[in-house]
Amino acid sequence: MRPIPNIMLEIKDLHASINGKEILKGLSLTVHPGEIHAIMGPNGAGKSTLSSVLTGNPAFEVTHGKVSFYGKDLLELPPEDRACEGIFLSFQYPVEIPGVSMVNFMRTAINEHRKYNNLPPLSATDFLRVMREKKELVEMDNKLTNRSVNEGFSGGEKKRNEIFQMAMLEPRLSILDETDSGLDIDALRIVANGVNKLKSPENASIVITHYQRLLDYIIPDFVHVLYDGRIVKSGTKELALELEKKGYDWIKQEVDKK
Amino acid sequence: MAEDILHEVTQNEYKYGFTTDIETDIIPTGLNEDVIRLISSKKNEPEWLLEFRLKAFRHWQTMKMPDWALLKIPEIDYQSISYYAAPRKNAPKSLDEVDPELLNTFNKLGIPLEEQMALSGIAVDAVMDSVSVKTTFKETLAEKGIIFCSFSEAVEHHPDLVKKYLGSVVPYNDNFYAALNCAVFSDGSFVYIPKGVRCPMELSTYFRINASNTGQFERTLIVADEDSYVSYLEGCTAPMRDENQLHAAIVEIVVQKNAEVKYSTVQNWYPGDKNGNGGVYNFVTKRGICKGENSKISWTQVETGSAITWKYPSCILQGDNSSAEFYSVAVTNNFQQADTGTKMIHLGKNTKSHILSKGISAGVSNNSYRGLVRVGANAENARNFSQCDSLLLGDKCGAHTFPYMDVNNDTAIVEHEATTSKISEDQIFYCNQRGISTEDAVGLIVNGYAKEVINKLPMEFAVEAQKLLQITLEGSVG
Numbered sequence: 237m238r239p240i241p242n243i244m245l246e247i248k249d250l251h252a253s254i255n256g257k258e259i260l261k262g263l264s265l266t267v268h269p270g271e272i273h274a275i276m277g278p279n280g281a282g283k284s285t286l287s288s289v290l291t292g293n294p295a296f297e298v299t300h301g302k303v304s305f306y307g308k309d310l311l312e313l314p315p316e317d318r319a320c321e322g323i324f325l326s327f328q329y330p331v332e333i334p335g336v337s338m339v340n341f342m343r344t345a346i347n348e349h350r351k352y353n354n355l356p357p358l359s360a361t362d363f364l365r366v367m368r369e370k371k372e373l374v375e376m377d378n379k380l381t382n383r384s385v386n387e388g389f390s391g392g393e394k395k396r397n398e399i400f401q402m403a404m405l406e407p408r409l410s411i412l413d414e415t416d417s418g419l420d421i422d423a424l425r426i427v428a429n430g431v432n433k434l435k436s437p438e439n440a441s442i443v444i445t446h447y448q449r450l451l452d453y454i455i456p457d458f459v460h461v462l463y464d465g466r467i468v469k470s471g472t473k474e475l476a477l478e479l480e481k482k483g484y485d486w487i488k489q490e491v492d493k494k
Numbered sequence: 495m496a497e498d499i500l501h502e503v504t505q506n507e508y509k510y511g512f513t514t515d516i517e518t519d520i521i522p523t524g525l526n527e528d529v530i531r532l533i534s535s536k537k538n539e540p541e542w543l544l545e546f547r548l549k550a551f552r553h554w555q556t557m558k559m560p561d562w563a564l565l566k567i568p569e570i571d572y573q574s575i576s577y578y579a580a581p582r583k584n585a586p587k588s589l590d591e592v593d594p595e596l597l598n599t600f601n602k603l604g605i606p607l608e609e610q611m612a613l614s615g616i617a618v619d620a621v622m623d624s625v626s627v628k629t630t631f632k633e634t635l636a637e638k639g640i641i642f643c644s645f646s647e648a649v650e651h652h653p654d655l656v657k658k659y660l661g662s663v664v665p666y667n668d669n670f671y672a673a674l675n676c677a678v679f680s681d682g683s684f685v686y687i688p689k690g691v692r693c694p695m696e697l698s699t700y701f702r703i704n705a706s707n708t709g710q711f712e713r714t715l716i717v718a719d720e721d722s723y724v725s726y727l728e729g730c731t732a733p734m735r736d737e738n739q740l741h742a743a744i745v746e747i748v749v750q751k752n753a754e755v756k757y758s759t760v761q762n763w764y765p766g767d768k769n770g771n772g773g774v775y776n777f778v779t780k781r782g783i784c785k786g787e788n789s790k791i792s793w794t795q796v797e798t799g800s801a802i803t804w805k806y807p808s809c810i811l812q813g814d815n816s817s818a819e820f821y822s823v824a825v826t827n828n829f830q831q832a833d834t835g836t837k838m839i840h841l842g843k844n845t846k847s848h849i850l851s852k853g854i855s856a857g858v859s860n861n862s863y864r865g866l867v868r869v870g871a872n873a874e875n876a877r878n879f880s881q882c883d884s885l886l887l888g889d890k891c892g893a894h895t896f897p898y899m900d901v902n903n904d905t906a907i908v909e910h911e912a913t914t915s916k917i918s919e920d921q922i923f924y925c926n927q928r929g930i931s932t933e934d935a936v937g938l939i940v941n942g943y944a945k946e947v948i949n950k951l952p953m954e955f956a957v958e959a960q961k962l963l964q965i966t967l968e969g970s971v972g
Contacts, residue, residue: 316930319926319928319929348934384942405929
């Protein structure tokens with residue numbers, strides 16, 4: 237008998253709204269360690285809302301449902317604790333923080349994670365060593381880490397910087413929100429390589445994307461279609477290819493018929 | 495370090511808010527010519543200084559409190575203030591004679607007066623209430639001919655220097671608070687750097703108000719002779735009290751040919767409580783003159799304390815090719831008010847000035863930059879660049895910029911840039927998502943914003959200033 241896999245993330249009947257408008261309308265999803273889940277869907281389906289709600293963006297209100305992360309009630313935790321529990325969001329639109337150097341930002345972030353896990357802060361030498369290793373891993377330019385957080389970065393540089401931060405923080409669950417948008421093919425390959433190198437049996441990823449293109453590089457175990465605030469169809473990589481070929485309309489029709 | 499800051503933030507409102515229980519020689523409240531004579535006689539002052547005080551006092555009586563600043567200043571009853579308070583043990587000859595309680599106070603403030611200061615290479619003059627308590631390193635400095643002592647000692651031992659320069663940059667009738675200071679000033683620091691001497695260590699004064707209902711009116715006079723250099727630091731704290739305390743100081747700087755003075759302040763007077771009760775009124779006149787050619791003055795200030803701040807460290811650029819810099823971070827939170835900036839008066843040819851002001855407002859506070867750039871008719875090729883940035887936290891605070899320009903020479907180039915920004919919720923959430931709490935995120939962002947100015951501070955002060963910024967803004971983002 238196969239051992240029952242440990243459940244990492246369990247979302248049950250999640251409803252969430254912004255400014256009183258309901259976006260998620262009963263979403264359920266279960267993620268186990270080692271899995272890559274792709275979430276696809278047309279514009280306005282609620283893909284980015286899902287990433288915001290999971291990471292605790294205060295702009296969104298959860299009106300119903302449960303989310304647990306290794307058995308812990310995630311919705312009870314403030315955003316910084318969710319991050320320290322090991323949930324990482326690669327933002328669709330990373331913000332610029334002028335004057336705050338990447339080095340200082342990352343060191344603060346890492347040491348906050350360590351503090352949360354009752355570990356002493358990383359020494360400057362160790363920190364710089366880790367930073368150097370991870371920079372190589374994601375082919376990150378030295379000059380980017382010497383600048384302020386995302387300030388003056390191109391779209392591609394910002395996305396690469398997100399993956400770099402992911403490598404630094406070694407999350408258990410990474411959520412990649414439209415990481416492919418605005419990337420040319422070379423940048424896409426570098427970003428995807430980074431993600432693949434960081435994959436392990438212990439961690440998992442939720443890859444939110446509009447296009448199938450990214451999934452040529454990051455091979456998902458499951459593909460889910462999000463439409464009108466719910467997951468309406470789940471399958472394997474083939475589903476993504478089918479969506480690429482046929483668009484979303486047939487799914488919409490299928491759902492609307494019900 | 496972030497942990498320490500967080501701890502401090504959560505544990506302390508104003509960590510310098512203790513009082514010291516020491517015997518104090520305090521004169522009754524009230525202000526008249528007899529009080530001024532009493533102060534002068536307590537300090538054994540020469541006749542000319544008493545006359546200086548009385549002249550200032552008589553003029554002050556004809557003056558009104560200035561009302562042009564964007565400040566709401568409650569009426570101040572100048573008769574209800576005591577104008578002289580001194581720890582009773584006077585003029586200690588050595589450290590052993592200094593009241594142990596007093597030493598304890600300064601230790602709590604992190605200013606050990608012992609020679610262990612050698613490690614950090616700073617010479618300290620500490621002023622408690624009205625009296626200068628102890629100046630360290632006097633001998634070391636004396637070898638180079640540097641005079642660094644309390645103002646009273648300077649009057650006693652170097653009367654000619656004091657007489658020559660006192661009031662030469664800020665005249666007794668300059669403004670209401672300056673006149674008041676000239677009448678009642680108690681003590682302060684005096685620095686003289688002789689020709690060709692580069693002061694080998696940072697000189698530092700620490701001001702502390704302790705007794706209640708007292709005003710502190712100290713004077714600082716710095717004279718840098720030709721080809722000399724000095725870096726001077728000033729720090730200030732006060733206990734937490736319900737009533738307001740008045741602080742009206744004067745700083746005068748005279749810089750001769752090819753000399754440079756760097757003056758740094760971290761001002762952390764008690765700002766009052768969250769509801770706006772208490773706090774220090776900080777009405778200060780600071781001015782320097784670049785007298786000789788190629789002389790230079792640099793003001794750096796980090797203003798986090800005081801209920802009300804009224805302060806415009808200024809430079810008169812008299813010598814040809816002289817230059818001046820003003821770097822400022824002013825933070826206001828809760829009910830604090832600040833109206834601060836600088837005046838750059840270009841008189842000499844090829845004079846340059848650079849102004850960089852960073853205002854940070856939170857709570858229901860108001861923070862104004864007020865700056866004047868004046869170019870005289872003979873100031874050929876004068877050059878000024880001003881940059882005034884404001885950062886808002888929340889939507890109940892105010893940031894204001896009042897730049898004045900008065901240019902009387904066609905060859906001048908005067909530039910002014912201003913920005914206003916807000917810490918966005920997106921920035922905070924981005925930090926949160928990386929595991930950084932909102933409080934720490936604000937600290938990180940604010941320190942990033944103020945970095946250009948903080949970097950101008952000497953090392954030890956920079957660390958202190960960073961912590962202060964964060965502590966001052968505690969609870970400002972909900």
